[in-house]
Amino acid sequence: MDHPLISSQTAEDFNKAHNKALFNEIQHILNPEEATLISFTDIKKMIRPKNEVYKGMEIVPIKLIVGSEGRYNDFDNHFFPKSVFLSTRWERVDSAVLQDITLPPISLYEVGGLYFVRDGNHRVSVAKMKGQEVIDAEVVSLQSEIKLKPSSSKANLLKQVLNYEKRVFYSETNFGDITDYWCMDFTTPGQYDVIYNHILTHRYYINMGQKEEIPFEEALQSWFDNVYMPVINAIDANHILRLFKNRTKSDLYIYVIKYWDELKQRLGNDFTLEAAVKDFKTTHKKPSLLRKLKNLFAKKKMQKDE
Missing domain, CATH: 3.90.1530.10 (Conserved hypothetical protein from pyrococcus furiosus pfu- 392566-001, ParB domain)
Structure with a gap:
């Protein structure tokens, strides 16, 4: 004792x-x-x-x-x-x-x-x-x-990890110098690996119709011009970022491209990007305060009538 x-x-x-x-x-x-x-x-x-x-x-x-x-x-x-x-x-x-x-x-x-x-x-x-x-x-x-670096905050450590992943991706692929696009940022780790695989997949399909394989740099530019930016432009045109205030456009590219791929698997390859983005927006759009109030009153009225 x-x-x-x-x-x-x-x-x-x-x-x-x-x-x-x-x-x-x-x-x-x-x-x-x-x-x-x-x-x-x-x-x-x-x-x-x-x-x-x-x-x-x-x-x-x-x-x-x-x-x-x-x-x-x-x-x-x-x-x-x-x-x-x-x-x-x-x-x-x-x-x-x-x-x-x-x-x-x-x-x-x-x-x-x-x-x-x-x-x-x-x-x-x-x-x-x-x-x-x-x-x-x-x-x-x-x-x-x-x-x-030492930190008592998970958010600070996450920021360090994301900055590290971005530096490695931009350095190893020469992404910024090729595309002059320096604002590909994510809020969750591991997404640059996803982007890299998208570029390799794009390169694979391009090479299917070529006698000689195109270099990685050319495939990267083609993916950026013909895949990434059209999705980003559709996201901007439909104001999708407003629905995901704590996410980036690059985050939304990942979400939308996956959603579009799932739609094409279910409905056929003719399902357009624009239609996919509009459907994505409708699916994820939160009801307005007025809509919530109307639903609440309708629910109460139904309960009263029972």
Whole structure:
């Protein structure tokens, strides 16, 4: 059993840490995601690492530990405890630290230069609360070419991933210099791979009627002029972007081209792009406030008549 002074100190330390989490939540009440600890699973989906490598024991800077594999709902983005139900275990770790008892190393995943807790969330929380700068950890590294800058926000990490993917795509394909189009941007990772496959597919169909294969650069320009821009122009003409305010035109290109392909499979290859875009707009158009009110009154009238 801990000495009463130790117990009193650990309770006080936990309350301070918990209050910091509450204050952080209040500060981000309009954008709660910014105060949420980053999920390792979400980052894996963004980065799509190639393989795992066991790195062994390392001394890890705590400022580089930005997320958790399984406890991201229990702690805020600074690893402060969000619930009073975490107090027992948290205070037990704090008590060991106060008494200079050596704790086992934590277990971490490393990806892109940042770390995510596999085991030891409470130990990281206590260490952060006490201003500790480094911690002993057993590390498994997930191999990835991208290097991330430390951030406590999932949105900031997503932005880094998207910027990296764009740089790689533009550099490897020479896309900007060929098309003079520098604003192909996406809001979800992995879409530049989709675009690259679209270009290769376009090249394949062009080469079917050629004696000699056309170079990739020529196929890229042809795809841009004859596939991508007609879809973008149709999106603009039908004001589709208004229905997807948090998306980009390039996002909508992906949506529309997939939707059009599904329509052609069901209704035949004669289904035009313009018809597909109009159908897409009708399908995704949200009812106006007036329409919602009319539907509500009609529903109430039906219930009254029954």
